[in-house]
Amino acid sequence: MLTLADFLELDAVREAGPEVAVAPPSPGAPVRWVHSSEIYEIGPLLSAGDLLLTTGLGLTGADAGARRHWVRELAARDVAAVVLELGRSLPELPEELLDEARRAGLPLYVLHRVVPFIRVCEEANGAILQLGARRLRTVDAVLGQVHAALAAGGGVAELVAAAASVTRGPVALVTRSGQVVAAAGVRDQRATDRLLRRPIASAPVRLWDLDWGAVLLGDGPGADLPGLELLADRLAGVAAVAVGQSGSGSAGDPAAPLLADLLADTVPGTRELLLRAGLADFHPPPTARVLGLAATAPDPRQVVGAWAHAAHVHHLELLADRVRGEALGLVAVPAAPDRGDPAGWLAGVLAVDGAVTTVGPAVSLPQAGHSLREAHAALPTATLLGRGTVPSRELVLPRLLADLDDRGLGQLVDDALAPLVSWDAAHGSDLVHTLSVHLRHGSRTETARALHVHRQSLYQRLERIELLLGRSVDDPASHEHLVVATAAAALLHARDRRRSRPRRR
Known part of the structure; x- marks a missing residue:
């Protein structure tokens, strides 16, 4: 790169006795090319970074206003500098040129001795070409x-x-x-x-x-x-x-193959994941949390479309497609005051009628496959329980209990909830479900809202539950036992419902 400082050090320029009339903001400003011209209308023919050599012949017949306009036009083209040779055309630097150059911030030099401009151009442009050749090398x-x-x-x-x-x-x-x-x-x-x-x-x-x-x-x-x-x-x-x-090496839609490979845990590393995610137009910000999505529905395309709409509304990056008859996806949730729990927040905005959807844990992008696999692994349990849209974390216990047969589940229920089961059977009530919802929410107000009942009705149900069990439902010592038992009861009920469902012909 030839700079203005380099230009002044060229042999041909030094022989001309250069003097700085208006200094540039930086002597290291680059010079793209050196031109010599005497026409007044040279401005539109120059480009940013060009340097103009002139004797001022084109300015001799112009008045002060026209000369100022000439300077302003050169400054507007962002030329590197103007170098004016004093002599027959302009014996001295006109005051209006100096004043307007200062106003416009146009670097201006004067030459006090005559040197053929062809020598200056050859030496300067030869240096520029040499630098360009070195760059190319x-x-x-x-x-x-x-x-x-x-x-x-x-x-x-x-x-x-x-x-x-x-x-x-x-x-x-x-x-x-x-x-x-x-x-x-x-x-x-x-x-x-x-x-x-x-x-x-x-x-x-x-x-x-x-x-x-x-x-x-x-x-x-x-x-x-x-x-x-x-x-x-x-x-x-x-x-x-x-x-x-x-990545995929193909211009086809790379979303489904990437999701399938993440589900199978066959993406070899973070670099490969980043490459293929970018190819699939999935660009989560580095600070965003990524969550896996899995859904089953009669038409997975409708689910993917609903996810895309929610992502557009909430300004989220989404990668989703159908994979082996299910809807799978990754969604990036940027940090926000109302999204301290990304999985819970997503479960609230991704609900799709007629679909069961699970939301994996919030992770960094390199762990996206883990979140997707967790969401997918929880999907059968969510489907069995008919849970709608739910974070996979809420299904950890049911997934563990799902390995037990009906007899094992029934034993867990009888040991902890036999009085409630008997009461429900005799009175057509739903105390076991009430207890399950209360244990999940922890707050009586939230439990009443989830059950769509008045708080007074809930208080009466909880009093009946505590009377039948002989202990407080809020007793920490009984909490784990009751949580496990109500989860087992929900699984048994779901299995019974599935077995009683008429088969399609």
Whole structure:
């Protein structure tokens, strides 16, 4: 990169006796190209970073206002500087040019001795071309190492490492939401965070018209800023190929295969998960909690559609599809004051009529497969109990008891709840269910709300339960025994209901 300071040190420029009339904000400002022209209308023909050499011949017939306009037009084009040779056309620097250049912040230099502009242009632009050639050689060196690494069976990690080894600066490949897939040249997490916040150069990685992520480059002695920008753009194209090869390698919908592999626990690691999640357009923020979803319904497509609608309403990242006749999904829940319990909150917003849905535990993205498997493992129990939409944690005990046969479950119920079972059978009441709901909610107010009864009616039921059991339902010493027994009773009731259901022909 040729800077203004470098330009002033060129032999041809030094021979011309340069003087700073309006100093640039930084002598390190880059010069893209050096032009010489005497036409007044040169402004629209220049680009940002260009430097203009002129004797001022085009300004000799212009009045002060026109000269000010000429300066403003050059400043609007964001040229690097104007270099004015004093002599026959302009024996001295016009005051209006100096004043307007200061107002516009346009760097302005004057030359006191005549030197052919062709010499200045050849020397300056030759230096610029040499620098450009060096950048291209650096980029070629990086891409050569990257292609060699990929040809040897490497993936995105090797791609990033090869780039960092040449630039000697930090390099990272991230998904659209900022999840780091691979990084090299960073000393610690603080350096990684700094690269994510303020990369020197970056370029988007796109696959099949999908904005998958980006290549980020930090400063290093192996390349200057324009070189890093060029390198980032070239690396992004190679990274897109590497990501596609590491992921599904196909432009088809990658959601269902990824969910199936997570369910089977065959995704080999976090990097593979991040790659394939990005390909499936699932970009959870790094701080979000990810929860697995599983549902069974007559038409799983309706469930997936309902999940998509809820995700849109609540601004959530969702990955969902049908897998082997069921609806499976991952949803990312960002932290929020009303979402301290992401699983409980999701269970309240994902209810779908006619479907049984389970919500796995809230985990980080690398543990997404665990949450999905927990949700799916709880689905048969939730279906048996007819629980609607429920966090999988509420089904841990029923899942454990499900291994017992009816006799074993019945023994648990008789040992703890025989008086209640007898009373319900004789009076057509539902004291066992009332006790189960109360044990689950803990609060009499919440229990009454869940049972849709007045609090006074609930108090009467609880008094009857305590009288029959001979102890308080809130006694901590009896709590575990009663929880297990009511869960066993619910399983027995569900099994009886399933056995009595008429078979379809």
